[in-house]
Amino acid sequence: MAGSTPDPRSAFQEGPGEPVPSSGSAGPPQPGGHPRRGPGKMLGGTVRVLTALLVAAVMGYPSRRSATDLDATPRTTVTFDELSGVRRFSGHSLNYTTLLLEDERGILYVGARGAIFALNASNVADGSHRTIHWEASPEKRLDCLQKGRNNKTECFNHVRFLQRLNSTHLYTCGTYAFHPLCAAIDADRFTLPARLEEGKEKCPYDPSRGYTGLIVDGGLYTATRYEFRSLPDIRRNLHQRPLKMEESPLHWLNDADFVASVLVRESKDSPVGDDDKIYYFFTERAGEETTSFFDKSQVARVARVARVCKSDVGGKKILQRKWTSFMKARLVCYIPYYEVLRSVCSLDGGSWASTVFYAAFTLSAQWRTMEASAVCRYNISEVQRAFEGPYMEYQDSSRKWSRYDGAVPEPRPGSCITDGSRRRGFNSSQDLPNSVLDFVKLHPLMFEEVQPAGGEPLLVKRSVAYSCLAVDRVRALDGRSYDVLFMGTGDGWLHKAVVLDSGVHIIEEVQVFGEPQPVETLVVSHKQRSLYVGAASGVLQVPLASCARYSSCYDCILARDPYCAWDGRACRDTASRDSTGLVQDVQGGNAGCWSGSGRSFLPWKNRTVLRGDDVLLPCDQRSNLARAVWLLNGSEVPGAGQERLRVGVDGLLVTDTLPEHGGEYRCYGEERGLRTLLAAYSLSVLPELPRAAAAATAGPHTASQVAGDAKVVYVSTIVVLVVLCAVLGIVLLYVSCLEKRKGKYVLGEPRPANAELQTVSASCLRKGREKEEEEDEEELAYPDGCLRIIPGEAPTAATSPVKELPAVVPPPPLPPPPLPLPAELTNGVGALPSVLRKMNGNSYMLLQQDEPLASPLCSASFTEELSKILEKRKHTQLVEKLDESSV
Incomplete structure (x- = not known):
């Protein structure tokens, strides 16, 4: 997803709600799923979810709404x-997944791999953080490696x-x-x-294990393997009464993978003197009857909620140092599995x-x-109701859990100590x-399931894995309180x-990470208004607000x-100022703007096309829920229905234009009954080429003929x-071997094919003449100039320096005549270029001399003397080495 991710809405649609993907690569899947997927995939996903809802109804899980109603589009x-x-913070560590926010202190503590950070909560990227380096010792790492663990x-x-x-x-x-x-820090x-x-009793050994x-x-209340x-x-540790779970004769947990734990202070203002409770949420292998509706060969995994009492101290003779208040119940979201x-x-x-x-929740392995x-959303009252209901019992004959209908002793097993228990003489467990x-x-295990509020999920999202x-x-301006959910995905998005x-x-x-990676932890700060x-x-x-x-x-x-x-001029954060004069409609989403406030006065854009051409009139829809409405x-x-x-979501495409297609076009975004002007165009359709363009041509040409002629001109220019x-190349080879004066011009001694060529600086002319005056007795002088090697890409015909070419080189051909095209047509499709563009060909070098060559190029003396000069000047070389492609 990093870099230039294509717009997930760039597809034309035949009708509302039926996107058709554009040709070519569709790019990486997006968390919303709706814009990129073709009708087949979308229909298949919807059918599967509808099937799940149908099965849910058959199995006694009713839902008032269909899957398409539950699948909200961002x-x-x-x-x-x-x-x-x-703002972003990243040190030299990895896995910044353990977060502790102390909002009043203004500190965000972060536990990572091999380090603990204390960040400024108001700006995590200000550089004022403190760091504790806590790496594993080399001995422990070697021991870990010898046990076959992954050293990476x-x-x-x-x-x-x-x-x-x-x-x-x-x-x-x-x-x-x-x-x-x-450690205590x-x-x-x-x-x-x-x-x-x-830490063996307090922390998992494996970083991938579920833990809370x-x-x-x-x-210290922890849960893991x-x-x-x-x-x-x-x-429970760091307590005068450490406790753990009973393992025999039944395992209370069955391959559990823990997700979260929550403290509920139920003792506060309790009329019955109840105790505080810690609730644990996890997934485990199911043992109930009819565990899997779709695949009998697989053991289903189900979601659970369990609880223990804070004041539990274990039993006196039975369940010594074990929980006496542990109970668990199934957590369902009313779509099977x-x-x-x-x-x-x-x-x-x-x-x-x-x-x-x-x-x-996400789908289990059966899907x-x-x-x-x-x-799904669950009320505490529904959780309590499940724990106050019937129990289940393990049947050895069927090796399944089923409802227990026998006698239940008093006080109720698994309940916390209350005022009623104390009156009966039970002051502790x-x-x-x-x-x-x-x-x-x-x-x-309890028989009753914990049902979601409203009897159905809040949201069912296709093509997304919430992590x-x-x-x-x-609290909104209407006086009501709304719950705002922040949902991280497995590929770096935030809903x-x-x-x-x-x-x-x-x-x-929002795509919060350029490289796809799971969002592991989310923490809300009210004081900093940040997530x-x-x-x-x-x-x-x-x-929190953008x-x-x-x-x-x-x-x-x-x-x-x-x-x-x-506020009348801009959209503002409700916490940034007094609410007087602010307009908001969270529940309805379409009231509060006065008449005309939704209309934008945009400048008209002119478009001119030839008859029979195609034209695209762009209209950017920021909202995925809006419908484009065009007025002609x-x-x-x-x-x-129009041929x-x-x-489409990108705009209006007019194909094979006719004169009657000309006129004024307006694009509106329609959402929840409101229309907003997004674009305005004035389209002109020309029946033929303008006269100026026709006069420039040799005769009357159609647009296709003009384009064909342009291609011929381009190809001809390239050939030239x-x-x-x-x-x-031929001329330079000839000049290098032609004898006109004494001495030879060579580039150096013969070398292997991969040797680099050394060049003589442009200042060698002046130094060569000084050398000639000082060493008169020697027959080495090159007053006629020096060889200059000019690397670079081949210049285009319009920019070639003709005056620097050797005299024997024929001048380049005249630039091609202007193309017989009219002025650029603003049809949004893009006209052919009017000049030949620079080509990405092989580089070449230009050999140039300050004065015409006259000395012969086959004398050995010049070679020897030139080598001496180069040897003397190799430490003061001013010209950089040429790259291989230039040579």
Whole structure:
């Protein structure tokens, strides 16, 4: 995608909504997918998603909207070359994926491979950063290599954990070449301590393993596969009661790949004295019945949410130092097997009861022929409902999990200690009866699934693989709060979307990296009004709002960006000034501009073409959601059904023009009922060549004949130039062997074919005459001048220096007569060039003397003496060596 990425909208369409790709290479796939894909691929992808929705309905997963309704198109596309206001930081490391933002302190901490950085949050690129170098030791790297690990990716210290431990220290962990280590860093001094801690219980050994961690009230809660032969686990460290998961007789986790963890302070203002909980999100192998609808031979992977209680201290005799509150439930997005969970983020509206989770999914392995992503929203109430429902039980006979309908002991297994539990004498998990703890060991999985809000996905995006999510809640001018989603893709793009009553509106898609690479981490800063993007190559600071991109009131309103509003003259960030007089319509996207404010008064552009020629009238549509509307002399040009008029996203193409095609053309962008003038043209169609052009020709010629004659002239000129070069070569060869005066002119002693030629400086004439006066007795003098070698490309006929050619060389032919063409036709297609352009041929050299040659060129004395002179002057040579092509 780097460099000159073709415009993803450059294709003509036969009708609205049916893009036809242009010929040639389509370029790399874009995250939106909609502009570049032909109708077949688009239809195939839509059919697959529709099939998935149909299967979802059959399996009991209803959806009120079709896949095409859920597949939102980004309104605008911003390529890498169009980016503005983005700051970048990159040191000598890789994998800048662990980010910790301390907004009030104005510091962004970054954990990378072999280094930890402290950046200025207001400007990550100002150069004021501090660095801790934390490379793996050579001994550990050698040990890692001897174990068969990859010395280019794995045998390094990848910083995987970085969070605030207390008011004075940060806590960090790294893989350290498959020997994990952790350390407490003094935040003020920003240096590593002299002694590091063992990290096998806190950090994964493998940098590619899924991992998540939180520090809650001094305790370290992590989830990953900690050792090569160990099972995935959720553990608590840095706590007086370390805990981990039970492994027998049932594994609570089945090849789990962890994605995220979230703390929910459910004890705050709790009427029942509930406990705080940590929620874990991951993907694991499914064990339920009917695990795979499409491919029975494959084990399906499903998304899960699990929880533990912060005050859990394990059991007294059973589940000692093990979790007694662990429960997990399936997380569904209501399209079968969008079950590979990629990212999770959360928001609360000021209280834990309003907490919502946003999750991004991609297709599982069963859908190899299609790439798509889904985004779902979950309320905390739905998660709680699943954990308060029926349990599942593992059946040894079928080796599957199925619903458990037996008796459930009291207090409820897996629940936290509440005021009701305390009144019954259960003040901690160690007071729970053995029956409850035995039940917890065998029933970690819940029967109820966690359903998304509204019963369907917020977004289903074709041809995109979302890799991470971040969310921000913005209060708009209408008094409502809107959730703004930032979604990073696997190929270096960023989608910005707003959640509306009608669904998700993608405001823009931005190419934040020139080289395709996954967006790994996203962090929102309210104070800096920035989004921090972490990836393999560096850290980016992207403004939350880019309101300056919207040049008119209609453009600003149609963007439906909660960060932006129109102030009467420009589109402004709503946080930059008082909201008085600002106009915004996030929900509708088409109200607020006064009459005429959407019209732009553009200068007319004149176009003149000959009858029968083609003409393209460009009309740049910045919005992918807008429809081009063309008016010819006040009447709308239909987009389809016209043989000679083709309306495309690039403009209007008129083929085989007729006189009646002349007139005034206006191009409007129509979106949500609003029209904005984008271009205006005055087209003139000439029935024949103008008189001036006709007089210049020998007779009446048609346009095709003129073009043919021009080609003949060009070819003739090229042939003449080739012949001239051949004649020059012959003449120079003849002159070099012709004896006119004493001595020889040679370029040097005979050398192999690959030897470089030495040249005599232009000042040798003066020095040669001084030499003649001083050494009268010798017969070496060249008062008639010196040989000069002038390298360079062959000049064109219009610029060749005729006066510098030797006298024996015939003068070049006269330049070709002007082409019998009229003035340049402004038809947008491009007329033939009026002069012969410079050709990329082989370079040649011009041999030139200041005075005519008269001495013979076959004397050996001159050769010897010239060699002596060159030997004396080789250290003061002023002329650079000629390149091989010039010689």
